[in-house]
Amino acid sequence: xxxxxxxxxxxxxxxxxxxxxxxxxxxxxxxxxxxxxxxxxxxxxxxxxxxxxxxxxxxxxxxxxxxxxxxxxxxxxxxxxxxxxxxxxxxxxxxxxxxxxxxxxxxxxxxxxxxxxxxxxxxxxxxxxxxxxxxxxxxxxxxxxxxxxxxxxxxxxxxxxxxxxxxxxxxxxxxxxxxxxxxxxxxxxxxxxxxxxxxxxxxxxxxxxxxxxxxxxxxxxxxxxxxxxxxxxxxxxxxxxxxxxxxxxxxxxxxxxxxxxxxxxxxxxxxxxxxxxxxxxxxxxxxxxxxxxxxxxxxxxxxxxxxxxxxxxxx
Ligand code: NAD
Numbered sequence: 001x002x003x004x005x006x007x008x009x010x011x012x013x014x015x016x017x018x019x020x021x022x023x024x025x026x027x028x029x030x031x032x033x034x035x036x037x038x039x040x041x042x043x044x045x046x047x048x049x050x051x052x053x054x055x056x057x058x059x060x061x062x063x064x065x066x067x068x069x070x071x072x073x074x075x076x077x078x079x080x081x082x083x084x085x086x087x088x089x090x091x092x093x094x095x096x097x098x099x100x101x102x103x104x105x106x107x108x109x110x111x112x113x114x115x116x117x118x119x120x121x122x123x124x125x126x127x128x129x130x131x132x133x134x135x136x137x138x139x140x141x142x143x144x145x146x147x148x149x150x151x152x153x154x155x156x157x158x159x160x161x162x163x164x165x166x167x168x169x170x171x172x173x174x175x176x177x178x179x180x181x182x183x184x185x186x187x188x189x190x191x192x193x194x195x196x197x198x199x200x201x202x203x204x205x206x207x208x209x210x211x212x213x214x215x216x217x218x219x220x221x222x223x224x225x226x227x228x229x230x231x232x233x234x235x236x237x238x239x240x241x242x243x244x245x246x247x248x249x250x251x252x253x254x255x256x257x258x259x260x261x262x263x264x265x266x267x268x269x270x271x272x273x274x275x276x277x278x279x280x281x282x283x284x285x286x287x288x289x290x291x292x293x294x295x296x297x298x299x300x301x302x303x304x305x306x307x308x309x310x311x312x313x314x315x
Pocket of ligand 1: 007008009010011012013014031032033034035036037038055056057058072073074075076077078081092096114115116117171172173174175176
């Protein structure tokens with residue numbers, strides 16, 4: 001049995017990671033101050049091998065018992081959250097990552113950071129390979145998230161190169177599934193919420209911009225495979241099936257058998273036009289690939305989360 005510390009363990013991805021690590025027989029220490037996460041995501045976990053510490057990792061934090069793996073996921077992740085919390089986002093990416101890396105160094109633990117496809121910005125290379133350096137506006141409103149993650153990657157490599165910490169960098173592309181918050185502003189929970197209530201589906205711009213959507217169980221499988229590998233350079237984990245936002249809206253309407261119409265709203269600033277991972281590295285080095293296609297993932301999201309949770313009462 002390994003002991004895994006998960007920062008952001010009460011969030012969307014973090015809580016699924018905690019579930020899977022426990023299912024595989026590990027002990028899990030979840031460190032989360034509930035800034036954008038929720039106790040509801042972990043309240044079903046009643047094993048003695050699980051502990052939640054309500055700590056803000058922007059401040060130094062310590063754990064006495066030995067730790068084998070540090071999974072560093074804590075960060076606002078949806079545009080609504082990081083635009084509301086710009087300084088917090090920069091601090092958790094910088095100070096928070098520094099503290100999580102320091103903890104991994106002290107315990108000689110393997111460290112994995114949940115980075116993001118946003119490090120590629122509005123990409124000029126398509127699909128995006130890990131070798132692409134990105135096209136990010138550092139002073140735009142989204143820059144707080146993109147640059148926090150780029151800095152966090154630089155910090156991670158510095159700890160690896162100079163301090164000998166065993167690090168991994170996972171570049172996560174859009175992921176969806178149960179436990180996403182209905183009002184978190186990301187396309188799939190927003191479209192599902194609107195479709196399930198037969199309300200207009202709000203597509204930004206003309207809807208020709210593309211995204212690639214990975215179901216959460218595929219993502220978590222990739223995350224654990226990367227943690228268990230000895231790889232130090234960044235690895236993309238995402239589903240390379242690419243959809244326009246209009247195609248996504250149509251898939252949601254079809255899956256929910258909704259009567260919703262599609263309406264258009266202005267594009268947010270610096271919204272990427274295209275996004276699709278090149279997952280050659282993950283396939284070759286980890287033997288990883290996604291298994292759940294979009295319509296199946298949408299159905300599972302509805303079945304697992306339940307309509308009530310997806311519709312949500314408040315923002
Ligand atoms: P989330 O907001 O659901 O989870 C983040 C968690 O971090 C929350 O539980 C929050 O309370 C916690 N947190 C934030 N600041 C903290 C702090 N200072 N101290 C302690 N805990 C703190 O987001 P998510 O979608 O689960 O994303 C998890 C990670 O994966 C993030 O780092 C995000 O950047 C990355 N990521 C997610 C996606 C995606 O599609 N979901 C895509 C790319 C990258």
